[in-house]
Amino acid sequence: MKKYAVSAVAALLAAGTSFAGPxxxxxxxxxxxxxxxxxxxxxxxxxxxxxxxxxxxWMIGCECLDRDYANFDEYKEYLQPLGIKKIRIQSGWAKxxxxxxxxxxxxxxxxxxxxxxxxxxxxxxxxYGNPIYSDAKAHxxxxxxxxxxxxxxxxxxxxxxxxxxxxxxxxxxETWNEAGNIxxxxxxxxxxxxxxxxxxxxxHNPNAKVTGIVLGWLNDFEAILKELKATGKSELxxxxxxxxxxxxxxxxxxxxxxxxxxxxxxxxxxxxxxSESGAPSEMLxxxxxxxxxxxxxxxxxxxxxRMLIDHSRGIDSSIFSISDMHYDKGLESIPFNxxxxxxAANSAREIIRIKRAYYSxxxxxxxxxxxxxxxxxxxxxxxxxxxxxxxxxxxxxxxxSVLAFWQWQKRDHAFDVKADRFRRVTTYxxxxxxxxxxxxxxxxxxxxxxxxxLVDMFSGRVYEFPMEDQIVHSRGIVYANVPVYDSPFVIxxxxxxxxxxxxYAE
Numbered sequence: 475m476k477k478y479a480v481s482a483v484a485a486l487l488a489a490g491t492s493f494a495g496p497x498x499x500x501x502x503x504x505x506x507x508x509x510x511x512x513x514x515x516x517x518x519x520x521x522x523x524x525x526x527x528x529x530x531x532w533m534i535g536c537e538c539l540d541r542d543y544a545n546f547d548e549y550k551e552y553l554q555p556l557g558i559k560k561i562r563i564q565s566g567w568a569k570x571x572x573x574x575x576x577x578x579x580x581x582x583x584x585x586x587x588x589x590x591x592x593x594x595x596x597x598x599x600x601x602y603g604n605p606i607y608s609d610a611k612a613h614x615x616x617x618x619x620x621x622x623x624x625x626x627x628x629x630x631x632x633x634x635x636x637x638x639x640x641x642x643x644x645x646x647x648e649t650w651n652e653a654g655n656i657x658x659x660x661x662x663x664x665x666x667x668x669x670x671x672x673x674x675x676x677x678h679n680p681n682a683k684v685t686g687i688v689l690g691w692l693n694d695f696e697a698i699l700k701e702l703k704a705t706g707k708s709e710l711x712x713x714x715x716x717x718x719x720x721x722x723x724x725x726x727x728x729x730x731x732x733x734x735x736x737x738x739x740x741x742x743x744x745x746x747x748x749s750e751s752g753a754p755s756e757m758l759x760x761x762x763x764x765x766x767x768x769x770x771x772x773x774x775x776x777x778x779x780r781m782l783i784d785h786s787r788g789i790d791s792s793i794f795s796i797s798d799m800h801y802d803k804g805l806e807s808i809p810f811n812x813x814x815x816x817x818a819a820n821s822a823r824e825i826i827r828i829k830r831a832y833y834s835x836x837x838x839x840x841x842x843x844x845x846x847x848x849x850x851x852x853x854x855x856x857x858x859x860x861x862x863x864x865x866x867x868x869x870x871x872x873x874x875s876v877l878a879f880w881q882w883q884k885r886d887h888a889f890d891v892k893a894d895r896f897r898r899v900t901t902y903x904x905x906x907x908x909x910x911x912x913x914x915x916x917x918x919x920x921x922x923x924x925x926x927x928l929v930d931m932f933s934g935r936v937y938e939f940p941m942e943d944q945i946v947h948s949r950g951i952v953y954a955n956v957p958v959y960d961s962p963f964v965i966x967x968x969x970x971x972x973x974x975x976x977x978y979a980e
Contacts, residue, residue: 495552516978519975523554524558552817575631637677650667687715716747717748723776724882752777753777760808778962798812846871855875862884875918
């Protein structure tokens with residue numbers, strides 16, 4: 475490798491970027507970790523800014539501005555150093571139309587115009603209703619999905635005005651948010667709404683890319699796909715999205731694979747994306763992951779694992795969300811801080827802390843950029859027989875193998891009294907607080923690495939992988955004493971880090 479990365483993020487900060495909250499740490503030890511490896515540390519992943527990176531298949535959530543649960547001005551300067559170009563925002567009918575027939579998009583203009591001016595690509599979700607219409611068919615207290623009558627006509631007028639207002643400024647759109655979770659909304663109703671939404675948007679934006687379905691966790695995904703296909707107009711949608719929240723995303727990877735096959739069968743022109751998914755940094759009383767004992771550490775680990783599972787399947791993956799969201803405006807049955815942000819915010823919506831997940835996200839979007847591609851299973855040359863270790867193989871721009879792996883399940887043994895024998899029990903725990911590693915062994919065919927390195931995606935730290943543990947024999951290579959824990963490691967060639975790495979000096 476001939477050159478090291480110059481810290482574009484550090485340069486950005488030095489150029490005078492002002493933060494309303496804490497300043498971003500660009501040092502080699504910016505991510506606190508208890509990881510201890512018997513290997514020589516040689517460097518650190520050097521984060522790139524969004525303007526330096528391509529799309530990468532990543533998106534960051536800037537949701538809930540329509541309900542004032544977060545403040546865009548408080549966190550917008552953290553977006554460029556994060557390294558993600560696409561941002562997801564919500565349109566907020568109720569915030570745009572407070573008096574019937576009078577539309578005020580100025581608050582939304584501020585966000586969209588800033589995003590466009592700074593090299594970001596906004597995706598606008600048009601979900602959520604408007605309580606000023608008394609005949610609203612309220613399938614859910616907040617969502618108020620438009621079904622018929624004056625309310626439906628009012629929604630159509632507002633959406634038409636919205637699409638016209640942002641013609642030429644927004645290309646990526648998304649239909650109603652998680653309508654399928656609302657009691658009474660059928661797959662047919664959702665499909666019809668999706669097509670109507672796309673028709674109205676494309677009337678003013680012929681080149682718009684509209685994402686449909688926007689699926690939560692309570693729906694029959696394939697039934698919705700079939701209804702979309704039955705309309706004869708499904709090509710108005712360029713993609714369909716899901717929002718999946720699991721404490722162990724590997725356990726549901728088969729479900730993602732099934733959805734990919736269903737999309738290929740019913741909407742072969744469309745792409746599947748994960749437009750919303752995240753994890754909290756504390757235990758929540760309500761909503762996704764309610765009553766699970768998450769912390770700053772388990773949030774980052776789960777985020778990294780889920781992002782890589784999406785990425786390995788060619789699914790664009792979003793992080794929900796950039797900032798904590800305070801659900802305290804009277805629209806929620808349980809007001810609380812939805813601490814799924816990778817930036818911590820107080821009740822005044824001020825950013826007060828940069829969570830470890832923010833820095834870990836920098837690491838993964840910098841390393842797994844547009845140049846790193848998943849290797850098809852038929853072409854893979856690395857073999858892992860440890861079923862408790864998740865294992866994926868990529869290839870860098872220079873043709874170097876990139877192996878991503880982590881511990882994802884545990885094996886226990888329980889005594890079965892009736893059978894009078896021990897039986898194996900496999901459990902699927904949420905990510906732990908521990909940084910303790912164990913070792914495992916895997917094999918490969920083909921050429922060995924000239925200078926293997928191991929990268930910890932949680933902290934961004936880079937280590938020399940011992941040459942004596944890369945054992946070459948007549949039929950291939952064995953990699954022994956490989957450390958693994960419940961957060962992603964990468965093994966690759968040192969040269970694969972070019973432009974993404976700075977040396978480390980103690």
